[in-house]
Amino acid sequence: MSSQGRKDELDEGGRSKRSQVVTLVMLGGAGIAALELARVDPSQRMEDVRIYPDAEACVAAWVRTEAECRADYAAARRTYAEAAPTYPSKDLCEAQHGVGECRSADPGDRFVPFMAAYVVGATAAQKLDPQPLFRAASGTSDVRGFGAFAQPGYRTSWGCPVNPAGGSSSAARVPPASVRPALFGGFGATGRAVCGDDGAAQGGGG
Amino acid sequence: MRRVRIGERPDWRMHAARNGFHFHTLADQPYWDESHAYAFTLDEIEEEIEAPSAELHALCLDFVDRAVEDEHILAGLRIPRCAWDAVRDSWHRRDPSLYGRLDFAYGGDGPAKLLEYNADTPTALYETAVFQWLWLEDLLANGRLARGADQYNAVHERLIARFRAMPGDGTLALTAFADAPEDRGTVAYLEDCASQAGLACRFLDLGEIGLDAAGCFIDRRRTPISRLFKLYPWEWAFADTFGVAVARTPTRFLEPPWKAILSNKGLLPYLYAREPNHPNLLPAYFETDPARAALGTRYVRKPLYSREGANIQMVEEGIVVAQDHGPYGAEGYIRQALAPVPCFDGRRPLVGSWIVGDAAAGLCIRESAGPITTNAALFVPHYIEAA
Numbered sequence: 183m184s185s186q187g188r189k190d191e192l193d194e195g196g197r198s199k200r201s202q203v204v205t206l207v208m209l210g211g212a213g214i215a216a217l218e219l220a221r222v223d224p225s226q227r228m229e230d231v232r233i234y235p236d237a238e239a240c241v242a243a244w245v246r247t248e249a250e251c252r253a254d255y256a257a258a259r260r261t262y263a264e265a266a267p268t269y270p271s272k273d274l275c276e277a278q279h280g281v282g283e284c285r286s287a288d289p290g291d292r293f294v295p296f297m298a299a300y301v302v303g304a305t306a307a308q309k310l311d312p313q314p315l316f317r318a319a320s321g322t323s324d325v326r327g328f329g330a331f332a333q334p335g336y337r338t339s340w341g342c343p344v345n346p347a348g349g350s351s352s353a354a355r356v357p358p359a360s361v362r363p364a365l366f367g368g369f370g371a372t373g374r375a376v377c378g379d380d381g382a383a384q385g386g387g388g
Numbered sequence: 389m390r391r392v393r394i395g396e397r398p399d400w401r402m403h404a405a406r407n408g409f410h411f412h413t414l415a416d417q418p419y420w421d422e423s424h425a426y427a428f429t430l431d432e433i434e435e436e437i438e439a440p441s442a443e444l445h446a447l448c449l450d451f452v453d454r455a456v457e458d459e460h461i462l463a464g465l466r467i468p469r470c471a472w473d474a475v476r477d478s479w480h481r482r483d484p485s486l487y488g489r490l491d492f493a494y495g496g497d498g499p500a501k502l503l504e505y506n507a508d509t510p511t512a513l514y515e516t517a518v519f520q521w522l523w524l525e526d527l528l529a530n531g532r533l534a535r536g537a538d539q540y541n542a543v544h545e546r547l548i549a550r551f552r553a554m555p556g557d558g559t560l561a562l563t564a565f566a567d568a569p570e571d572r573g574t575v576a577y578l579e580d581c582a583s584q585a586g587l588a589c590r591f592l593d594l595g596e597i598g599l600d601a602a603g604c605f606i607d608r609r610r611t612p613i614s615r616l617f618k619l620y621p622w623e624w625a626f627a628d629t630f631g632v633a634v635a636r637t638p639t640r641f642l643e644p645p646w647k648a649i650l651s652n653k654g655l656l657p658y659l660y661a662r663e664p665n666h667p668n669l670l671p672a673y674f675e676t677d678p679a680r681a682a683l684g685t686r687y688v689r690k691p692l693y694s695r696e697g698a699n700i701q702m703v704e705e706g707i708v709v710a711q712d713h714g715p716y717g718a719e720g721y722i723r724q725a726l727a728p729v730p731c732f733d734g735r736r737p738l739v740g741s742w743i744v745g746d747a748a749a750g751l752c753i754r755e756s757a758g759p760i761t762t763n764a765a766l767f768v769p770h771y772i773e774a775a
Binding site for chain 1: 407408430433506509510511514517518521522524525538539540541542543544545563564565568570571572574576577579580583584594595596597598599600601602606608609610618619620621623624625627628629630633695750763772
């Protein structure tokens with residue numbers, strides 16, 4: 183997918199005011215659609231985390247101090263109060279999180295999953311905010327293992343699977359996106375508002 | 389400078405398709421028009437466009453250097469206070485810029501007059517750098533232009549060189565409204581140039597840009613964006629939810645935030661105040677400045693922020709003789725002496741002079757029927773006549 187023009191070498195002997203060669207490596211031929219093929223997907227560093235059902239499990243693991251465990255758990259509970267995914271019906275909630283995993287929220291016409299566990303960074307240096315985790319109903323998460331040996335599957339409030347490595351381990355290694363919340367959609371609103379309905383067609387160039 | 393009825397190539401649409409030029413017709417209206425072209429002498433290009441462009445750009449950089457240290461200027465340009473640190477820091481770090489376009493009223497019979505500097509989000513780039521270039525080569529090859537004819541257009545190779553010299557980790561993310569064809573086409577072209585310069589590129593719709601807890605801008609996969617080209621004006625970005633995050637983010641931008649000082653009609657009164665006898669500058673004043681009376685009853689009224697001619701009013705004998713409606717103006721206006729774009733066969737060619745990096749690099753002409761060049765203008769190619 184490339185197109186190229188080379189300046190006619192016979193057209194002049196002296197200096198020139200234009201590019202010597204104009205080459206397009208992606209736009210040629212198929213145009214913009216071809217760009218999708220050229221996208222880069224850089225490999226990401228991974229994040230080592232610990233997953234605990236509650237503060238007691240954390241204390242019992244002897245990795246963190248009791249004070250750290252209780253502070254982390256409290257932070258995850260606070261985030262849970264704001265960030266738990268909400269559903270318009272109990273059925274929809276249980277379809278995502280499993281039967282018996284949901285309760286009615288306040289106000290009472292919404293449903294949220296219970297906080298089933300929480301995830302923290304393996305070290306404080308990661309500066310990872312403790313996040314609440316929710317059960318993933320079977321079939322909705324990439325739960326490892328088979329039958330009776332299946333590990334519990336968890337998801338973050340934004341739906342990323344976070345699962346222990348195996349056995350009774352609390353350790354997991356996950357992509358940062360799985361455990362670090364982020365905001366999206368913070369650019370573009372002013373442009374859409376300024377341009378009105380045809381803002382999309384007109385854009386921000388000039 | 390002449391307007392030449394050169395005749396369009398019968399197969400230009402095939403050339404357009406082959407070279408990825410899909411926005412030659414926008415909303416069923418023609419945009420690329422090669423039925424005629426503008427011819428310049430080499431002296432006109434070098435003495436009257438290229439040299440003044442380089443000089444004005446240097447003057448602009450000098451002004452940025454002063455503006456970042458002067459809160460009265462930043463406030464007068466209506467740059468929001470929350471963005472001042474981002475603007476200042478980007479200048480103090482010498483964050484590199486990529487490109488800009490100075491727009492001139494010029495007809496070959498006197499100095500080019502600077503109308504404005506689109507220093508932040510200029511389009512018409514691909515059609516300048518590639519399709520106009522191919523047009524010239526084609527006409528030289530088939531003998532419709534005399535051997536020795538040239539074009540003022542090193543934009544393509546300068547862009548690649550600029551990307552090649554860009555500091556950083558070798559990656560570049562690019563963003564725009566993905567559903568705006570002209571913008572998407574411009575960004576796709578820049579992505580092509582950056583790839584040729586060895587950068588690993590990815591395109592994101594504006595809505596796909598995220599902000600993580602560490603203040604870094606990220607993509608949907610949470611991959612940090614180290615450098616982001618945005619075809620989205622800084623004044624909009626600063627007003628968005630993410631605007632306040634720009635000052636603290638490790639992400640770097642093209643254009644850098646300091647370009648907000650130049651892509652602002654408030655630049656014009658400051659440049660004029662500094663160099664009142666400059667042959668390429670028109671008298672200009674903030675509308676709040678009593679000295680504007682010096683312009684009399686013949687002037688152009690422009691919002692500090694606007695693009696593509698929107699909300700510009702042309703006033704003669706105190707009466708509005710032409711205006712383009714649009715959404716801008718709430719942040720205030722400047723008034724600039726009226727320098728009508730010269731008329732050739734009833735058409736008005738606005739001369740766009742490209743700056744790549746800090747060097748003057750090429751030319752584009754957008755031609756209108758009316759006195760204000762709007763987004764309905766036609767792109768018309770140019771050439772330099774053989775000596």
